[in-house]
Amino acid sequence: MSDAAHKTWYQVFFRTIGEHYQIIHGNFLGRIGFWVIAFFLFVAILAPWLAPHEPWEMQYDSEGNFASLQMPSWEFPAGTTHLGYDLLSQLILATRTTLIIGAVSGFISILIGANIGLISGYYGGKLDEVLMRFTDILYGMPFLPFVIVLIALFGRKLEFVILAIVLIIWRTSARVIRAQTIAIKQRQFIVAARARGCSDFRIIYRHILPNVLPLLLLYASFNIAWSIITEASASFLGFGDGETISWGGMLYELWLSGKTRVAWWWFASPSLCIILLVTSLVFVSRAYEEVANPRLRKR
Amino acid sequence: MNSKPLLEVNKLNIRYQTQDGDVHAVADVSFKVFPNEVFGIAGESGCGKSTLIKGIMRLLPVNAKMDASSIKYKDQEIDSMREKNFREEVLWKQISLVPQSAMNSLNPVYRVGEQIVEAIQAHTSQGIKEARERVAELFDVVGLQSEFMDSFPHEFSGGMRQRAMIAMALALDPGLIVMDEPTTGLDVLVQERILRRILEIRKQIRSSIILITHDIAVIAEMSDRIAVMYGGRIMEQAKSIDLFESPCHPYTLGLKNAFPSIKHLDQELISIPGSPPSLLGLQAGCPFDARCPFSSDRCKKDIPEVVVKEKFHEVSCFRHTDAPELREHATKLSTWHY
Numbered sequence: 001m002s003d004a005a006h007k008t009w010y011q012v013f014f015r016t017i018g019e020h021y022q023i024i025h026g027n028f029l030g031r032i033g034f035w036v037i038a039f040f041l042f043v044a045i046l047a048p049w050l051a052p053h054e055p056w057e058m059q060y061d062s063e064g065n066f067a068s069l070q071m072p073s074w075e076f077p078a079g080t081t082h083l084g085y086d087l088l089s090q091l092i093l094a095t096r097t098t099l100i101i102g103a104v105s106g107f108i109s110i111l112i113g114a115n116i117g118l119i120s121g122y123y124g125g126k127l128d129e130v131l132m133r134f135t136d137i138l139y140g141m142p143f144l145p146f147v148i149v150l151i152a153l154f155g156r157k158l159e160f161v162i163l164a165i166v167l168i169i170w171r172t173s174a175r176v177i178r179a180q181t182i183a184i185k186q187r188q189f190i191v192a193a194r195a196r197g198c199s200d201f202r203i204i205y206r207h208i209l210p211n212v213l214p215l216l217l218l219y220a221s222f223n224i225a226w227s228i229i230t231e232a233s234a235s236f237l238g239f240g241d242g243e244t245i246s247w248g249g250m251l252y253e254l255w256l257s258g259k260t261r262v263a264w265w266w267f268a269s270p271s272l273c274i275i276l277l278v279t280s281l282v283f284v285s286r287a288y289e290e291v292a293n294p295r296l297r298k299r
Numbered sequence: 300m301n302s303k304p305l306l307e308v309n310k311l312n313i314r315y316q317t318q319d320g321d322v323h324a325v326a327d328v329s330f331k332v333f334p335n336e337v338f339g340i341a342g343e344s345g346c347g348k349s350t351l352i353k354g355i356m357r358l359l360p361v362n363a364k365m366d367a368s369s370i371k372y373k374d375q376e377i378d379s380m381r382e383k384n385f386r387e388e389v390l391w392k393q394i395s396l397v398p399q400s401a402m403n404s405l406n407p408v409y410r411v412g413e414q415i416v417e418a419i420q421a422h423t424s425q426g427i428k429e430a431r432e433r434v435a436e437l438f439d440v441v442g443l444q445s446e447f448m449d450s451f452p453h454e455f456s457g458g459m460r461q462r463a464m465i466a467m468a469l470a471l472d473p474g475l476i477v478m479d480e481p482t483t484g485l486d487v488l489v490q491e492r493i494l495r496r497i498l499e500i501r502k503q504i505r506s507s508i509i510l511i512t513h514d515i516a517v518i519a520e521m522s523d524r525i526a527v528m529y530g531g532r533i534m535e536q537a538k539s540i541d542l543f544e545s546p547c548h549p550y551t552l553g554l555k556n557a558f559p560s561i562k563h564l565d566q567e568l569i570s571i572p573g574s575p576p577s578l579l580g581l582q583a584g585c586p587f588d589a590r591c592p593f594s595s596d597r598c599k600k601d602i603p604e605v606v607v608k609e610k611f612h613e614v615s616c617f618r619h620t621d622a623p624e625l626r627e628h629a630t631k632l633s634t635w636h637y
Contacts, residue, residue: 195391
């Protein structure tokens with residue numbers, strides 16, 4: 001008997017982790033995305049220590065003048081607002097809010113969407129009918145207005161913003177994963193798994209799920225991206241949590257100040273952060289397709 | 300072969316409900332499989348061979364309805380068992396399957412070894428290390444190097460995947476292994492190698508095998524007993540030698556004509572004219588009637604009973620008593636193509 005038989009579960013486990021790392025790093029865009037997200041995570045975790053000033057504190061420049069609407073400089077790398085607030089500090093603290101919203105609502109929505117899609121697609125029949133008609137009803141709802149109405153109903157708090165986003169964003173993932181599940185359950189290896197005596201639960205979560213994983217990851221990152229964008233939009237329209245700063249909230253303040261045409265640095269930095277984070281998420285999810293589809297791997 | 304049967308199927312009926320009506324894919328099929336034998340089921344495409352197996356293993360799609368007077372495995376009624384018990388106690392532990400197009404039966408996202416480990420762990424309490432040792436052992440039995448157990452299915456060739464599926468079927472030492480067209484899609488050389496391997500394995504283990512194929516040559520070489528299916532019914536079943544030496548059913552006679560013989564190379568092959576019957580709706584009469592050169596009025600009205608000619612030789616044809624005469628006529632081209 002060869003050595004292959006004597007690998008224990010933790011050796012198998014660590015080999016798998018190592019492979020995942022290699023996969024992300026083997027892909028150029030994936031590598032960029034990975035480091036950008038890692039950077040934002042780092043900023044989000046250390047935000048209170050990294051921010052040079054209080055976010056809502058009027059700043060004065062080295063000559064003692066009130067620092068209103070200052071262009072980016074050594075002193076205020078991202079510039080200041082018309083009230084003299086330091087934009088860099090706001091940006092850093094907003095990263096935390098944005099990442100929390102993105103991660104939590106992205107995770108919960110994909111959890112709901114994937115389960116509904118898998119169950120609906122696997123069992124079919126009446127259950128499928130009920131679940132999909134419910135999804136259809138949600139499809140009839142316009143996204144942003146729905147979120148705004150929910151926030152208006154529940155109140156402008158971070159939890160409710162997340163809840164409102166989750167309630168509607170799972171619909172697309174459910175649809176797509178259901179379609180993929182239907183395609184995969186017809187495949188021969190599912191019949192073979194059933195012949196082996198696998199239960200429905202095992203077939204759904206052990207055999208179908210890994211096969212829809214590339215789609216799932218893709219939609220997870222879409223959901224995260226959409227949550228971030230939606231939160232930004234809602235905040236921009238004045239429906240964000242007033243207590244915390246977010247990138248969208250910063251844009252809202254700019255809008256309120258009426259300095260949109262003057263202070264280009266004020267909208268440039270939050271917008272750039274949103275774009276950078278959302279794109280990175282898509283890059284990583286693309287690289288991750290290879291995890292679930294070993295055929296794409298380089299040997 | 301005189302011992303008690305391992306698997307006993309009595310009057311199994313399976314129909315698919317479709318929009319155009321019921322398709323009677325399997326009708327009144329009864330057979331027995333004895334311990335330590337290879338039982339071949341032969342028949343052309345669409346005759347119900349695979350449906351029969353799916354029925355026994357409960358793998359039918361939802362629109363299929365099945366009833367049987369009894370299906371017994373080692374004196375245990377397995378058709379009336381509760382779903383969960385059947386899945387845990389019978390499937391794979393007792394009856395395992397090498398599915399049709401076994402090449403596509405491995406989940407592409409898992410390593411081949413992992414999938415066999417899963418099959419083992421689903422039914423036993425073996426640890427991963429033990430299970431992996433078993434996999435290495437099984438790979439050895441089917442002639443694969445055990446280093447390949449950590450490869451993905453796409454890194455295997457067709458023949459290797461086939462062997463891996465056979466290894467998986469052997470994993471729990473089941474009493475009965477069903478092989479549904481185990482060599483379809485493989486070229487003749489690989490086919491030969493796989494078949495030889497199956498025969499070798501058969502000597503090492505004590506499982507019975509049900510071999511399903513449309514390839515008469517394969518079945519003749521491998522099986523101890525053969526059942527010939529046509530239109531969802533078993534036309535004739537006998538020991539392999541008897542079936543080829545003294546066939547009684549016109550369909551078997553026709554099949555025999557249609558395959559080249561090594562002894563008589565100059566003999567012209569005679570095909571059976573016509574095509575298999577539609578199984579939609581209930582038919583009256585013998586399913587082979589329309590293509591049978593020896594059919595009579597009675598064949599159109601009634602379905603012939605299964606007659607036991609001698610031990611292990613059963614035939615369902617009204618003219619089974621005329622067998623020697625039919626055999627003589629059947630070798631002539633003019634009998635079939637007039």
